[in-house]
Amino acid sequence: MPELTRNGVRIDDTFAEAFDMRATALVITAHDARWARQAALTMTGFATSVIGCGVEAAIDAELDPDATPDGRPGARVLIFAASTSELQRQLQARVGQCVLTSPGSACYAGLDGAERLRLGDALRYFGDGWQISKRLDGRRYWRVPVLDGEFVCEGTTALTKLAVGGGNLLLLGRSSAATLRAAEAVVAAVAATPGAIAPFPGGIARSGSKVGSKYPAAIASTNDAFCPTLLGLVRSSLDADTAAVLEVVIDGLTPQAVGEAMRAGLAAAVALGPEVGAYRVSAGNYGGKLGRHHFHLKDIV
């Protein structure tokens, strides 16, 4: 595999293979930033991978009061799913269980577009007939009576079918600590990129996976080629001195957003250098057979 080196960091000539996804965005507000963040974190919890959670979701940005519809502090969250129906189902469940319940919260569309998902339109029934609809400036809001006042929730939010999931960077380090530092730097860079998120705990996945398994029931299993403890037992992609590998998975509302996030993440990893962070960066793919979006590391470095 030809190699490219930047700031002493080896960059594999490979590509991240990403897939089309359905996505939406929400703006969640509250009295203060803390409770806005709390509602956003709760509704994006257990949303690491579509395989096990149905959706992948995370906070895209925290918003100042002047950037939200109601002039209160807020957070924008992005939610990705493999199908529109699953996205609708999860949206309803998560906003209903995690935002409607959170003190002082309100919830608005975070995306414009013609195709819509039901938000307040689906949740209004919690009002048991006492819910009130109000259309202002062409947007419809529901006011649902709750114990601390009213839950204000926009009727619908937009759906995008241009979203992409599965952008990724694999960070290979000579120590566990250095690998984690590199991954953290990548996550911070992705977080600063609008329209892209890194799901998984803190944005990092240590359980990078491959498709299939020896067990017929499992559709994915550990990516043995990148497991340091299996070096020598399997056909490995690792070097002899690789101590640990971490993956940052990136979902974006557009292919461009994923590309930008990967570019920023790769730059951050490179900036750390091979001693402090990763000595080598790679990416996960399935030979180009499964996803139509290929982000070649040599193009974004």
Added chain:
Amino acid sequence: MLTRITGGRVIDPAHGRDGVGDVWFEDGRIVPPPTGRAADASYDAQGAIVLAGGIDIHSHIAGSNLNTARLLLPDLRRDGSFDGAPASFEIGRLYAQMGFSLVVEPAISPTVAMQAQLELAAIPFIDRAILAVVGNEDFLFHLMRADDGANAIADYVARALAGSRALGVKCINPGAAAALKANARAFGLDDVVPRWGFSSRAIIHALQQAVATTGVVHPLHLHCSNLGLPGNVETALATIEAAEGRPLHLAHLQFYAYGTEGPRKFSSAAPRLAEAVNREKNITVDVGQVMFGQTVTVSCDVLRQFNGRHSAHPRTWSIAEDIGNGGGVVPFRYRRTSFANAVQFAAGLELFLLIDDPTRVFFTTDHPNGAPFTTYPDLFALLMDRELRAQWLATLPQEAVAMTTLPAIAREYTWPEIAMMTRTAPARLLGLVDRGHLAPGARADIAVYRPQADRAAMFRHAALVFKDGVLVARDGEVTTPRFGRVLHSSPGFDRAIDTRLAGFFEDTYGVPHRAFDVAAELVGGTEHFEVVPCRS
């Protein structure tokens, strides 16, 4: 003036005629081809279909309930697209364009007959008739208790026909309107009218017998109980059984063709009903087909309308109680996207297609209840074209289509069947000897259709329409208005019934009974009316 329509395919099932030929008429009547005389006027019908004028046995074209629909919904009519309740003149024009020459308004209570007759007098081009509604009046129940019940009821029914100048007898959800006055909200075949204790079944029997006694040709025209409710096929089947072989006409049967199968507990039970109708030869039916779009339901089934008022679209209604039935007007929009409406649409077509005998199933939408009569052309096209039906079905909710057998039905109506269903058979059902056919002596009510790829367009605008030998419409344009006749029966009765009616009405309602009688001199004089003979 001797007139000849030449070279068309003349279809007259009454006389087994179906072939290319001429039709001659003079002085308003069909005549045999004359020898030694040339036609004064001749119309070329080569390639066209020549039929007698169409007859619609059940269409709400007059009366205070329909007029309420007009006054209730001026906003719907503003853009000209709403045909649910056209003005009287327009009714005549639109029917004439389609080649119809007689329409029966089937629901006029004798207490509001005067206005209905005034309205009929304002409908040009076509002949008209009303059916008089009985079956919910306290006076009838009073007679049912009397010693001379059967005779008195026959006299009363004959008296009602005379007073209202009606052709036949209609009975609408017998007993239910009376029960509603006592706050009943449901009423089935064997429920009884509070205070009087008579069931719907008993009222139907009494009236069937009365109609037979009067000699009126048209059998009791019955609007059954439980209209529109899921599972009401059982009501319709029980009613057919209750007729016990005596003649009975069931109106708008589609509205009773509902089972409770499927996930939504609403399905078409039309095949079961069709089977029963095929078996019971004493039964005739009209369909009351549903077509999609805005309409207004107008019915003397005041219980049904009272219960259905909250499904109004737009959200307005008039429920009016009166001596006997009263009436309700509830606007409604049948939607293609609605599961229930799609099942209704399919169930109607199933009835048309599964009832074998075109002499016992009649062509109606129960205008405007299932759809305005201006949808007839589309309905004709659907009956005659399986492929067109498939196209329509493809636009409907498939889970609704699955609740019907319509996709599997291959039958396509032929021209002779259409002629039988809309000309020959209705004339017989109403006891008319000189209408509905093209043999010498018949009235020269003739419709000529020029076949074209779009069958609906063909039926919408008949190429030529003659009424009593006068050209009244040509390719959709009507000529100078002229007026047809109003048909009615005139059975004899014992005048003693008048005394009983007078006493009951003046005391109970504060109005002398005679005040309700139609005054012929105010609706065009005696020339305006034509008596249809009773069986002797």
Added chain:
Amino acid sequence: MGAVVLRLKAPPPWPLDLAALQPAALAGKSADEIARMTLGRVAVGDVFAVSAGDAAELVLQGGSPLLDCVGAGMQSGTLLVEGAVGALAAAGLRGGRLEVRGDAGDHLGGAAPDSRMGMSGGVVLVRGNAGARAGDRMRRGLLIVEGDAGPEAAGGMIAGTVAVCGAVGAAPGVLMRRGTLLLGTPAVAPPPGFIVGRLAGDGTFLRLLARALHAVSPRAGECVAAVQHRWLGDLAALGKGEILVTGGQAIPQHQRSG
């Protein structure tokens, strides 16, 4: 070219129905074509000096209480009246924007003659006063009266928002089913059929409302900021409407048993 401008040449001879003068319909018509349009017995050109335009924007220069049905049934575009209008302005309005820089007559934003529904979308702003039954049977949209409104404002309202920055006449919100009536003049007691309700503690909805109104009328936006009371009714009807009221002393919270 821009907006179509109609300048009133002289007071109308009698009440004229201006519903036909829809901004979108006039755009692109020549001055002659517009002048030939009829308003009952008179031609537009008899009453107005016409200058044509190509935008869905209509300006009426000069007003009169004899100009009825201004913007009635309008679906899009903008209509600006530099003067007063008569009855039924914005009646049955479905979209677009009407601004009246003067007073409006009765049934502003109400049901068009022969119809059962008031305005069902769009934005209406009246800088002056309005007559009786403003917003009658309104179903959707935003109607702002910066001055006073007559009796039965927002009567029979189905949904939508009516804001009256000045005083209102008797029986505001009568037969209101849903919707919001904002009153800018402090009032002390709810009208018959309304009970004293509560504002939501977080005020989120008021923030949204203030923002939306402020964009059309800063004065109306300020009224929202001053809202202190919320009355609920009309209990004779569905009872899911609200009257939002600025300042004043509210009567004590209605005590329910249990």
Added chain:
Amino acid sequence: MFELVDAEAALDGRPAPLPQGIAAAAALLAGAAAPVIAGLRTDAAGAVAAVALARRLGAVLDHAESEAVLRDLDAMRIGGWIVTTPAQARAFADLVLIVGDPAPDVLAALALERPPMLDAEQRPRRVLRLAAGETLAVRLGLLRALAKRREVAAPHDLVTLAEALAGARYGVVVWSAAQLSSLAIEMLCGLIEDLSAATRYAGLPLPAPGNAAGVAQALGWETGFPFRIAFRDGMPRHDPVHYEATRMVASGEADAVLWLDALGGGPPPWRKQVRLVALAPPGTRFADPPEVALAVGRPGIDHAGALFHPVAAAVLAALPTAPLPRPTAADLLGRIQAALPAC
């Protein structure tokens, strides 16, 4: 003051033969830019003839009592209504709520002093009254809220009334639209609707004079609309605001009026000068002589006519009580139409 005496016609107050009167009427109407056919106190045939003439002239049609009729029709259109007839109320109503002070003749037909004729138990009727007035709509609103068991503050009399209303088996609410605001009628219809959830209630809107209800019916079947219709290009248009005859005369928009009053209800209500053709029974007094006055027969008195029967609440034949060979309104209108110049 001018009184139409028993001459066939009068031109500017001077007797004239009928053909001359017809010709003058036709000429006057044909020359008008905005003619109005008003009054319309006539039978069904007169109304039908008036529609034909209006269609021909491009005229507006309005009835002297249309305001009251349209108030009732509006209430029906806005939220729906449940109504009954006086004949039914007489037979079934065990409770009658009389709102305002309706004309006593129809009330008498209800025989309120007797039990409902078809009530099995023959219990006496309960008769309740509610005064009309400016605050009626508000009071009715409170009554409705009470009837829905909502906790509104309301005067004691309304609380008592609400309790009484709930006890009826077949309640009838009687009103006369001429005395009530449209809002009050809407409230009444709503009250009846609310009460009908549990028991039976129906409204009994009493008809306005001048056969207004009968003429509304006739205009309905002839044109599809009630009063305040204009014809443009032969097509009817209905606008209750702009086609109000009184307003059109007051504003000067109408330049000729055919005042049709075959039922003897009196001259036009307006003082404003407008060119006038009057069809009225002999004995009718006018402040100023109309340009053309034609004597017309009275349906139900001089000749047979179809009129709205206030107790049956239906259009019925009214046979003449004292037949006289006077022309009917339909005759005269037909002759005027025939005398119009060909178009």
